[in-house]
Amino acid sequence: MQQSKSIPRPIWRNGVAYVAWFDEKKQRTERVSLRTRDRDEAQARYAAFLVEGADIISSTRRDARISVTSALDDYYHEHVALRCADKERQEHAIVHLKAFFGSTPVGDVDIPMTRSYAAARRAGAIGGGKRTTSKVGSDSTIRRELTVLVAAANHAVRWKRTTLADTLQVEKPTESSPVADWYTKEELATIFGAATGKLLKFCRIAYYTAGRRNSIETLVSPQIDRKLQRINLSKPGEQKTCKRRPIVPLFDEIKGDINALLAENTGGPLFGSTDFYWPFRALCEDVGLVNKSNPHLLRHSRATHLLQDGVDIWTVAKLLGDSVKTVERVYGHACPDFMAATIGART
16 A cells, blocks of 8 residues: 655655655645664664654754754755765864864854864864874865854754854954965976876876866766867766866867877776875975975966966966956966056056
8 A cells, every 4th residue: 555645754865864744734745854874873763753753853952052063964964965066175174163162052152262263273283184294274274164164053043953043153264365386387397207107197187177186086088078179177967066167178288198098998087096196295295395295286387377378367267167356366476477467457
């Protein structure tokens, strides 16, 4: 016999457990998150839901004043995991925020407390990770992490787990203009000269396309259009983020690398499952570029070199997938002659 739609039933959406049922009065399907990806835990929470109703998940937690940890967990499972294409930064931010604020009720977070968090991150008392050699957080990183905290609190309000009267007060470090580090052309030539095999191909493709590391590591053959001579750095069906992945030319300098990778490819990413972060760092350290060993500098260097060579800023912005304003702000320090001409033309 077919189960009535009005009876609550467990469902899964993008790996997260929910309870769903058809509301006869509203004539629509309702659902509530069980806030877990673990099937055994989901089964237990579903059973509790059948006995206690939705209050077991939401209302009682609202009465108890939701903690920062709970708000961050909810935000991750119900928003970040479902809607964000690039989750890594949010995951790191959540780890750091939970380590400091823990069970503090969201409504108790105030400006002195967020100043203390910023001080702890700057001092290295909280932070670090497998990608970093330092636990110290920069002001831009601290700003980004506190933005995640605010987003989690707003999420709790939207989901009626807390109220506007009980939301947190945050003070973020003053925003400063970023200064992008980059390789000189001589340093770039040294890197290209020392790299071999797939690492060399990665370096060259990442530099000439100005693509981010992940977008190059995960390139697949359908993204390469040799007829139209272009590379789509965004995969078909991939969720869009603020970090845009544009369509870029298949530059003459990397055609040989691309053709070689396509010829060797038997399916899946052209580079296989290789993570070039640590090999690139080791390469830079071997050639004396210890303090400039992040592969993201290849992107910065490409933008800087093009501007220094007189390529107009609109073309550079299009290659990067950034706005003209962002290119001026991030890369203008390395191109004073270009900036002087641009500013002079506006006055």
